[in-house]
Amino acid sequence: MEELHQPIPEIRQPLIQRTLTEWKTLALLGGPILIAQIAQMANGVIDTVMAGHASAEDLAAVGIGSSLWMPLFLLFMGTLSALQPIISGHRGGGLFSRIMPDTWQGIYIAAGASVLMILLLVNVRPVLDTLRMDSHTAFVTQGYLSAFAWGIPAMLLMAALRGLTDGLGHTKVIMAFSVLGTLINLPLNYIFIYGKFGLPAMGGIGCGWATSISNGVAMVALLVYLSRSRTYRHYNLITDWVKPHWQEISLILKLGVPIGFTIFVEASMFSVIALFLAPLGPVIVAGHQIALNVVSLLFMVPLSIGMALTLRVSFLIGARAPDTARLLSRSSLILAASVALVFALLLFLLASPIAQLYTNDPAVQDVSISLLVFAALFQIADVIQVTCISALRGYKDTRVPMIIMLFSFWGLGLPLGYALTFTDMIVPAMGAAGFWIGLTGGLASASILLGIRLFGYAPKPA
Template identity: 45%
Template sequence: MTVCAKPFRQECRRILLLAMPIVVAQFAQTANGFVDTVMAGRVSPDDLAAVAVGSAIWVPVFLFLVGVMQGLTPFVSQYRGQRSHQAIGGLVQQGLWLALPLGGLGFLLLRNMEPVLSLMEVDNAIRPMIIAYLQGLSWGFPAITLFLALRSLTEGMSFTTPVMVVSLIGLAVNVPVNYVLIYGKLGFPAMGGVGCGWATSIVMWLMLVLMVQYCVIFDRKQETGLFRRFAWPDSVVLKSILKLGLPIGLSIFIEVSLFCVIALFIAAIGAQVVASHQIALNVASMLFMIPLSLSLALTVRVGTNLGMSNAEGVQRSILSGLAIILVIAVVNSSVMILFRTQVAGIYTDDAVVIEMAAGLLLFAALFQISDCLQVSANGVLRGMKDTAWPMLMTVLAYWCLGLPVGYILGLTDWVVPAMGARGFWIGLVAGLTAAAIMLSLRVIWRFRRALPMPA
């Protein structure tokens, strides 16, 4: 397969223009968690612990809902490729209907987490604070799911800047609202770490209001009819959205839960091992946002070209994305290899932890190509409305290969003397490599079936 240089460069540019605002939005959302951690930590260790444990509960729930609502984006992008803007408005309306019960589900889950805290044997001293933090944050979930539905409208139509701007505004507002609620300013009671939960809820509602205002203007220009016609829930459309979105949400939840399980296994080895693992994981997660954003951009570009029945366009999108992703993987790997000690030193002054974290970052550097390939292949497949098989493939790669390999190498002497955290990171390399191979083969197979290439 060959691609002419000029169209190839143009497609690379389109993908990058789509992905760059998404990268900024992802970092802004991550920075909100960083701000909460720092500001709660300045109150007391108990407040910091409450926010940390609370975040470990609500973030996986949030990411699951993000995945489910991403089921809208392939439909929007394909309708845009077909220039069926009126269909987009009706589809997003159904997405808003879906967002209502999903937001309610998140609300109820976060307000009933006491049994989970008991099961986790969380310290009784901080348990009331965690519950209050989650209850405050729960009020934002109905807003954020509606925001996610509107986000699919703009991103699916290749307008990613609005979400970036709204995310940056949310970050800017989160800091002063945190300050007011944590320390009890402007007549509010001092809530400590609990105030972070309420501040996050306020930011979620603000983001929804800003997104609605933008989408009203956007709807008039694009003539989708989103706010001009009313439609009751359509079970057929809702089922089709869930058919795509539910596997995405489950895939994300499965991946997040894998890292939680690994952390629990490593916790028994020792505090320094846990610290080094957390540092390496945090660095890898931060750098992962770049290929993740590219994956979202690929979903839009592939979906749009499929909607246009443009096989050559789909091919260009895939090959352009592959070229960009390989460059990103090489850059990420180089950063981890060349600056691993300096990066680890940002997190701690403990020489032993720095040395251990630097060693784990070498494994992270090793799986960059696999990780970038698997996430970009997932993005392509979502653009093709293929999400069920990729979910099964990730379960097979992570839980049936990566975790067993990690456990055997890390905690047993069956193959080699127990390697501790390094064994689990070797398992991650194995799992991500397997996922990259299976998903890439799935992309090739789906592309050949989706559209015939012109002679």
């Protein structure tokens, strides 16, 4: 897992060569991030599939439990992701003495977030009662979350330490331990869900225990690696320990909370749309979920490019190379748009085969095929907005982008989607397609406003 640090740009190179060099650096940073993101998505797929083979109640319980913990985790993970541009900026500016103190402040934030998240999830029964779930499903859901809660400190500690490893340009580290966690989760699910090796069959509750243990093992393995790796001999968690410094913690939160809230707003909006579509029947909901799952999978590529872009821009600002940071930020839009166009074309051409991979139900296939056409347009707007917001995060500009995303999603996209789906205010009610058009409109708004913000932003050198 030894890697070269991010290179200092050579400003004497021709413009095209400089651009291609920066794109190559993005690929080297973003490739491992992509694998890590896919590994983390695979955990959810594994839990869903294996719980579904246990019983419908277990599948429902794991699904509901996941919908409760995932937005909270994304909120805190997004907050902790502020460490990545901070540490990358320190690395670019040669401020090595500030790296471990900031890492420790992130660890303290992760500890506080763990306590809060655990308290919320182990006391979720009133929420389940409000949903009027049947008693068995509610029991399994609470059991799943109570077991899952034991692994929360490991998840958030890994998110904090990702700020250190990714911030130093070592994106393969989290990739390796994310894959390790997924590989452990699969057999543990099999053992705990179905009751193997003398253990009782736990059903959906077993998913929670499997996830907690796999997260814990991956976290311990990461700590062992960081303590023994030659790469990190200058960054020792124990000997470089520092006390909580509230001013530094507040600076991290000032940068990170808008990131976490932005991610939370986007994730929660998709949950709200799923609830809105429920009255339209299971066929519509199933077709919507297929389209959403396909888009989410494809989104891992531009998301990984965006995360790498955040690291690289913050490094360049720290290295006092703002011209190269500006070149990379703007040229990445060309790269991202190219990726989006390829994905959009694939969705247009392969909508029917994709739908057939997910279901044999002709009615669900027809709905998903029609929505995948809209998803192709959605993909283009989504890729452009994530590229713009990722570059701005590299500049440590997070508050205004948060406001833009809040307006675009909740002020424009969701109301427009609701009006198109259920009312005749604009056109005759369109059903689920209306929400996809509304989402695309919201993302187009975000893309334009974030693009204006990015092109007009003048950061101060670190």
